[in-house]
Amino acid sequence: MPIDGRASGQGRVFQTGGDQYIEEHHHHYGAGTGSLLAPQPVGPRPPQGATVPDSVRVPLVGRAPGILRDRADLMERLRTAVTGPGGDVHVLHGLGGCGKTAVAHALFTEAVRDHGRVGLWVNASERISLRAGMLAVAGDRGATTGELAAAASGQRAAADLVWHYLDHSAQRWLLVLDNADDPTVLEEGGWLRTSPLGTVLVTTRHATSPLWRGIGSARHPVGVLPEADAAQVLCDLAPDAGTVESAQKVARRLGCLPLALTLAGSHLSHQLLESWSMDEYDRKLSEDSTALVDQGAAGTGSGQSRHLVGRTWQLSLDALAGQGLPEATTLLRLLSCWAADPVPLSLLMPVARGEVDFGHLDPPLARDRVEPALRGLLDHSLIGMVEADGRRCVQAHGVLLDSVAAGVPEVQRGVLAEAAGRLLEAALPQEDAVPSKTPTGWELLAPHVSRLLQTAPGELPAGLAVRIARLMHHAGNFPGALKQARYAAGTAERCLGSDHPVFLTARDAEAWALQYLTHFADAEAVHRQTLAARESVLGPDHPETLRSHLALGLSLNQLGRHEEAVQSVRRAIDGQRRALGADAVETLFSRSMLLEILPELGRSEEFDEAAKVTEDCDRFLPPEHLTTVFAYHGYGEGLRLLGRYAEAEPVARRALEGRTRLQGPEHPLTMAALSLTALVAHGLGRLDEAIAIQQQLLERRERVLGSEHPFTALSRERLTRWQAEARPDRP
Structure with a gap:
């Protein structure tokens, strides 16, 4: 049947005698002229789930803070951008939950309320929501139903349509692309652009995407609050x-x-x-x-x-797995075994070298995947790069680590804890009764050892905690050493028992700390208990038992029981000569301790014989070994006690130089050596010199030990007395 039709203007008439499929599109960008003039095609439909958002004029977010705290400087920079000429892209990046969306919400509200900007808010967390939201933005800015339908059905370039209408907006605008944690969603299709009529604000966890650099964006890190x-x-x-x-x-x-x-x-x-x-x-x-x-x-x-705090990080880990980096999950689980303090990158090197096997974990972590996994965690703001004590470190937020640790499968907890402990063990300085010098860098590992001991108590973490206590002791941090040793001892006793060697080592470290904190009676009691237990468990000639004999002797000397002290120290020396050798470090160290005890008994000849330990230290130990410094310090102190000041002066100066060089000027034992030089100068009658040294010593002790410490009080009393000696004519 023939069909008559008539068209006018831009209309068209199509006539056919059979079934035909006809499409015709006319795309115009003049004011109000863009339209789809043909019947709707029977073709592609918008992707399932690509529903238009309820609004792009209202931020569809969770509860926003009534008052935005701390972000004044950042808000001022963003406010300047919004009220400026436009054409900027600003990227807020940081850890999930750090408040990027809250900042964007506050800026959005101000831009609309105070500056007359059109606020446009799009959820950019995934392709579907981004596409739907951006098309809604185009509709808000004037795109017709036909144009939007063509873009939605894939018949025209959607991003071009959106940015045409943003570029021709009758009002200036602020466009927020929220939760753009996968920058490829923005990059594919060219969704992220600039326009002279508005400002784009992106919130993302991805801090280092090339897209941010390519678009010339200003990047703003958003961290936790003060x-x-x-x-x-x-x-x-x-x-x-x-x-x-x-x-x-x-x-x-x-x-x-x-x-x-x-x-x-x-x-x-x-x-x-x-x-x-x-x-x-x-x-x-x-x-x-x-x-x-x-x-x-x-x-x-x-x-x-x-x-949700417990799930927000998983979104980033899922994204990393989707990008081919499932190993990032295993690496973050390893980090969750440690504390929320800086982790030196050197601690992870054994993993990258294949010295610690993570191949049996799920997901496995091969040696060549450590670097990409680290980079992925950094890119998604799950960890950050920091510098601590001059070392490159990574650091994760404590709440993140807690939630990741809670999600570790039960079958993997023990394996991860063991690996975390072995990595710490390899990174700590080698254990030595008297190290050659105060170690550097181990301080960064102390909180990680404590965290591991708390979450996975056992022999290895407890032993590491004792090593940290000893390192603190040698560094002069006696209060810290006492606290760490007591914590290690309490945990070891609960999980290993009171006769376990690790528990006894922790008690030994506790007693040494008490001794250097001048709690001599308490130290003597703990040393005695430890000695008895070691004799029972390890035997009378075990090196640790002999070490307890030495420690007990030093405590007895401080309590004025000098004869008992000599006997206990000689018992240690005799046993160490048999078990370790005459030239062993521990043997030489014990011999040097006699130099402080024999003068108390007036045994000058025995003292002169014992002083040969200084020559043996010079002969058997490496140059500048700390045990040699101990020997010369004890020798100088003994000469002073015997009133042999002229002999004591060069020995005391050598001890002070050695301690300053190896332990630093504010180490408590360096200050003890400085005290010795002051006493020797006083004994030689050089009163002005003695007063000057004592004044310097008092200032150091007040700064380091505190004004109430017994050694500080002793320095203050000596200074006052010597100053009175220097002015005998004054009342």
């Missing part, structure tokens, strides 16, 4: 839960992470059956921080994974 501001966030949300001081404790435990703070404050403010204070919440956090914090999600109005 403690005071973090505490105020809790007080903002739960003002009746406690004091600012209590809030600071909770904030500190949560690492000042904004997401965790928001959830914690919401939990505290929405309790019905219980009403915890900040202090009670802090105690509960010690049991299961991640699970407890996530209970606050109900009060924020969002339970999405992105808004």
